[in-house]
Amino acid sequence: xxxxxxxxxxxxxxxxxxxxxxxxxxxxxxxxxxxxxxxxxxxxxxxxxxxxxxxxxxxxxxxxxxxxxxxxxxxxxxxxxxxxxxxxxxxxxxxxxxxxxxxxxxxxxxxxxxxxxxxxxxxxxxxxxxxxxxxxxxxxxxxxxxxxxxxxxxxxxxxxxxxxxxxxxxxxxxxxxxxxxxxxxxxxxxxxxxxxxxxxxxxxxxxxxxxxxxxxxxxxxxxxxxxxxxxxxxxxxxxxxxxxxxxxxxxxxxxxxxx
Numbered sequence: 001x002x003x004x005x006x007x008x009x010x011x012x013x014x015x016x017x018x019x020x021x022x023x024x025x026x027x028x029x030x031x032x033x034x035x036x037x038x039x040x041x042x043x044x045x046x047x048x049x050x051x052x053x054x055x056x057x058x059x060x061x062x063x064x065x066x067x068x069x070x071x072x073x074x075x076x077x078x079x080x081x082x083x084x085x086x087x088x089x090x091x092x093x094x095x096x097x098x099x100x101x102x103x104x105x106x107x108x109x110x111x112x113x114x115x116x117x118x119x120x121x122x123x124x125x126x127x128x129x130x131x132x133x134x135x136x137x138x139x140x141x142x143x144x145x146x147x148x149x150x151x152x153x154x155x156x157x158x159x160x161x162x163x164x165x166x167x168x169x170x171x172x173x174x175x176x177x178x179x180x181x182x183x184x185x186x187x188x189x190x191x192x193x194x195x196x197x198x199x200x201x202x203x204x205x206x207x208x209x210x211x212x213x214x215x216x217x218x219x220x221x222x223x224x225x226x227x228x229x230x231x232x233x234x235x236x237x238x239x240x241x242x243x244x245x246x247x248x249x250x251x252x253x254x255x256x257x258x259x
Contacts, residue, residue, distance in 0.1 A: 002076065003227040004085040006039075006110045008093035009120045010133060015152030016120050017045050017194065018185055020088040022214035023223070024052045025207055027084055029215070035082035037061050037075065039106045040090040047197040048187070049088070052207070061087065061113075064097045064104035068112055069236040075113060076233065077241055084227055093119065093137055093144070107144050114233065116147035116226045118176060124153035127162050131170040138173060147226045150218060151178040160217075177218030185210060198258065 007023070009016040020036065027034035036049035036058040046058035059078045061071050079085045089106030096105030110117050119137055123130050130151065138146040149167055154160045164175040179185070187202060188195045214220065 001228070002079045002085060002230070002233060003083065003224065004075075004079070004087060004113060004115045004230050005223060005227040006087045006089060006106060006113075006115045006117045007120060008089040008106045008110070008117045009091070010122065010137065011092045014092075014120045014122045015179060016088050017048065017187070018210070019120055019150060019152065019179060020045075020086055021048060021052060021207075022179065022210045022218070023086050023220070024049060025211040026214045026218075026220050027086075028052060029211055030220075032083040033081065035059075035079050035085045037078070037085060037087040038090070039087065039109050040104065041065065042090065042193070044193050044196050045088055048194065048201070051197045051201050056082070061109055062104065063108050063112060067238070069238040070240055071109070071112060072233060073236040073238050073240055076236070084224060087113070087115065093117065094140060107141060110145070111143050114145075114231050116145045116230060118223065118226075119146055119149045121149055121151050122153050123151040123159070123163055123178070124155070124181060127159070128166045128170070130163050131166040131173075134167050134173050135171040138171070146173065148174040148176040148223070150176050153181045154178040155181055174222075176223055179213055179217065182209075182213070185213070198256075 007016050007020050024034050024036055034053055035056055036053050038046045038058055038060050040062050041060055049058035061075060063071055094105055094107050096102045102108040119134060121130050121133055134149050151163050160178045167173050167175050188200060
């Protein structure tokens, strides 16, 4: 069994990374071993995941550059011994390599790993319309298990109550909580996305504040129940990682410093 959850978004900038970091911090606060992943080849977001989950490293799962079985094998290998695997998506849930193909998308990976998806919706400028957005994402592909939504940039408890009522009554999709509008939760960005953690990692007070928000406004127990309800994975046919040590034939060196 590999308890796992995919954090998808309606688009880039919806709040996937902030929520993922918050869930990893909440797991750490509960003494759980969390294994983070990132959909696609991005190295920036995983640097922030790894900062929280050390000595575990965040791993990439890319269905565009790798075959399906290789992705499953990579997931299983990294998830060994973890209580919870949190997989941060890329861009919008259905955005992939090409318009006519789902490969490389968060949705494709979620189906491959048979993992429930939590959709992050930036609710800063909407209320009832959030239900239409969530419903559209669920109906777009019924093979994707859209198990719940979490709202970002919520203005107040009253705002969240409206959002929750709308998405559950009109869309039939569980609302698992929210993150409030809080400018202090923003992580510095650059043209490629976030500034990598080795260059400028958030301060401890940032982690403390984000942990507090997740503990107060997100149903972490329900989310972990969803993750534990994921079905068994099929055995991959690939053998990228040998079960037994092999003689060393070459040494690979990777430059890793402040540059």
